[in-house]
Amino acid sequence: QVQLVESGGGLVQPGGSLRLSCAASGFSLDYFTVGWFRQAPGKEREGVSSVSSDSNTYYADSVKGRFTISRDNAKNTVYLQMNSLKPEDTAVYYCAADFSLSGLAFLVSQSPSNTFDYWGQGTEVTVSS
16 A cells, blocks of 8 residues: 555653654655644644755754654655654644655645645644643
């Protein structure tokens, strides 16, 4: 089955860390820009981070210095290491992949999820004491 599957979400205290994983099955991520969006209840979707096929990385200002995106092509997986988490990071995090978008275009995209080549089911992150 061709899909992206996210994992690693959960409940964490402020200041804590989580690592999200985005694993692809049925296709290779090698030539895709891959990234993460998040959506909190009642808020618009926000681009969090992206990594291009040549491993250039991009971050939203709100997470710069705290989050790190990386890709492991051998494992066909992209990771989002989230440190120093804040309550405002609470959201459902979605992984997506697109062949045509650059890393920066991916990050700032407002396009509907169904315009991306692949879109995951989401993993919930809650930052609360």
